[in-house]
Amino acid sequence: MKKPSQFDAIVVGAGPSGNAAAYTLAKAGLKVLQIERGEYPGSKNVQGAILYAKALEEIIPDFRDDAPLERHIIEQRMWLLDENSFVGTHIRSEEYNKPPYNRYTILRAQFDKWFSAKVREAGALLICETTVNHLIMDGDQVVGVQCDREQGDVYADVVILADGVNSTLARKAGFHPEIPAGNVALAVKEILFMPEETIRQRFNIGEESGVVIEMVGRITDGMTGVGFLYTNKESISIGVGCMLGDFKKNPNRTSPYALLEQMKRHPSIAPLIEGGEMKEYCAHLIPEGGFHAIPQIYGNGWMIVGDSGGFVNAVHREGSNLAMTTGRLAAETVIAAKAGNLGYRSSALKPYKTALDASFVMKDLYKYRDMPAVLHKNPQFFTSYPDMVAQAARTMITVDGVDKKTKEREIFASFRKTRKLTGLVGDAYKLWKAIR
Amino acid sequence: MHIVVCIKQVPDSAQIRVHPVTNTIMRQGVPAIVNPYDLFSLEEALRLKDKFGGKVTMLCMGPPQAEEALRKCISFGADDAVLVTDRAFAGADTLATSYALAAGVRQIAKEQAVDIVFTGKQTIDGDTAQVGPGIAKRMGLQLLTYVSRIVETDLENRTITVERRAEGGVQVLKTSLPCLITMLENTNEMRFAALPAMIHAAAYPVRKWSKEQAGIEDLDKIGLKGSPTVVSKVFGPTPRSEKAEMLDLETSSLRDLSLNLLQKIFTRHPTLESDLLMKEMT
């Protein structure tokens, strides 16, 4: 016998996607219960972290008034590293230094706390230290959740699953299969203290502006992955992540932590973080399957948002903005369903997928749908290419009496030797196809 | 029966770090929790309520965020919660705090007479253990600190008998109500909140009182003004110049290393060897 709903919606999880959904719903006057398994919102979350303003603006337009933001990003560096050098592209523009700023570095602990306070101010109820064990079904309709506390059943018209990359709820309910190991990356990260003055001088930035460095190459020890370094107000976030499956297969058995330590010692990176004192260390899984790994995201009385739906654009390392956008779109779907008295069957919740498909979220994921597989099957992008490119750059730039034409020939020869002409052409084609 | 439980919201000191460069306390990102010692007192109060019926009212003097701590107590089973919050309380030491809380309890008692006031033994951020005794003194309540067990509560005759931890044993004390009790840690285990209680607490309208609503008239007795103690400086511990002399297990056998260590210890502490020899002989 189905019990009456106590809430319009239950949101499982208080990360960015859960908060976006709960906030949007509460603001529209719906009764929302948000259930978080950690001690406080954000306690289970880890991110680089970069906040993409646009996604948050669409939820809280005036977030800049009181959100805890570290630095707005004015320079992006993309580096290709071999053992002891890097070849990079830097983009810095004064345009980025004009408000409203487009990207900020943030510290997740503070940011999540702020976002959650907003959610509660909007009228949603939040309970923490409570884990949802499974969904309650009435026939084929989700009507509530069962939690790990006494009298732990609570009922709602819709359940929005925002329970992150380790989500088991949808899987347990049979809505989608387990994420294969190939589809997640394991990332580790440290926050290093550094006096504000030092950060400003080392990175040539002002009091509030910041730099982002993204790195690919030997730093991932032959595995598919990426490293990053972000400047916060008084600290540096530095981390690296690789495909979980790659860690398992790596003949060197390098642990994620060891990988990060190695990276910190790289001659191009070490001087930037010198004197930094470790304040925090954490690790997390990141969905990397891309488009092909996205499961069924809605059904009778349920929807999936954020990492638990695999909404991460690994190529551009965007995750939290997709999370917030999916949360918002899911909420808007529920609001419309309630207003239009449409009920909460699949058919009523389908607009969520429609909206998602029409948004940058699915469009970007679709565009890069083959990238995960391509990168995975072509480790040379993380090994030979960084080596060759670095070598080529060094050859070209070193002035040693050899004429430039000879140098060019040398470079081409070394490329062909390493990858053969067919290999080079093939690589270029694969990359082009994956990006297109 | 009407019991008032006073709590404080404190930063989780287990997670507090000192900024290695500026030597200040880093509070950002450190979660605020209910002072753990207060929970033992709250659990005891709830047990009395289970036994005798009645009401448990929470009281806290703190900033607006302390509302969260009070909600947590509601989820455990407290019936009502009052947050006395006002800028004027800032900088209060224990004397000023006990003044404000005593006023709060008196105000609560106007609505319904209070039989017992519970406070925590001490806070993890101040460690002074002074507020409980302070409230008792100001309100003329009998004071029972370090209570390890409530032996008997006789509501009809208005008496209570407790065991109180002292050096080398427990005192058995009997006094009359109303009284103030601080519970020793680990004397009970806090119950788990059921889901309906969690939801009820999340929605509970915690009462907020300004200093006027709390019945505080003498502004010289609260906040910084009412605090005889002044913090004149805060500093980090001087790091020890010498770190440990490391003995290497890689280069010598465990046996050799042990003998080596003994030699070093006895050389460093000339009387230790004879002290140890003396011991075994007695």
Place this chain on the structure above:
Amino acid sequence: MSQAPNSPAAAATPAKRPAGRRSVELSDELKAYKGVWVFIEHDRGHVHSVSWELVGEARKLADTLGCSVSAVLLGGPDEPLEKFAAEAFTFGADKAYIMQDPVLKGYRNEPFTKGMTDLVNKYQPEIFLLGATSMGRDLAGSVATTLLTGLTADCTELKIDPTSKALAATRPTFGGSLYCTIMTLAYRPQMATVRPRVMLMPPADASRTGEITYDTLGMVETQIVTKLLDFIADANSNKINLPYADVIVSGGKGLKNPENFKLVFELARVLGGEVGATRPCVQAGWVEADRQVGQTGKTVRPKLYIAAGISGAIQHRVGCEASDVIVAINTDVNAPIFDFAHYGIVGNAMQVLPALTQAFAAHLAQRRRLVA
């Protein structure tokens, strides 16, 4: 305290402070408070050592201030308070105030608070120290509130500030990560509590004597609401006296499971020492709470402290860093314990402890044979 406008005293009255700022200047009346007092805690015929540690500390403060040290003794008529006073003199006290009354036999908050506050109001000490024990903390909070004065608890250091001549009381804060120095500038007496074993036991000078003053409490049993029905002593066979042990072997979570604690007990046995533990071990129920060393446990200062499987977090560090010799065993070379230990071994405690036990046992046995 009003003053006639033309009286001589009026001219000496300090200028009226703007409303809203708190007083940090000592009134003339309070400036007259002199002397350092120590509450002598005793029970069933025995004085708690912390009282002597405080007399020693009081002596240093009094010498700086150029005033006297007084011991305060409250108790029942058949308790040996004169004997305790004589002992106090040997440790450095100049005077003793004794208040004896049947209602003061066995500690109770009400009569002790009245007795103390009456004595303070009558003889006006500038500093009053108590041990941070169950009795001391109970009494200190009540007395400070009655006198409306400042009280600093759990101090690790007491000094006299050279300019103001006030007591500068330092204590740890935020779990021991930082220290703060607290002063009570405009109120008297300045009260402070100190935990056992934080201050050194002073040397005893048997030739020292002092002056005893007697006072009456002026309370009868019928006035006192709380009755002391009984005292149940702890089972003596299990008495753990960690703060005063001179050899302690301590275990932490690095020991992996409670069974491995027997290795700690074994080494302690060979050394004739006590067994200590970190808070996580106590909370996990591996050992009794009385064995906890640290900020929320006991402060110890043994001659030898061996820490096995202990990381050395600040909360534990503050409880044991005053030990004469600290030996640390930990598998993690970066463990903070190696920052303050004297000797360190990066290794598995489960192997190192038995090896040390054997080495100590063999060495001590051999030395004993030589002596015999």
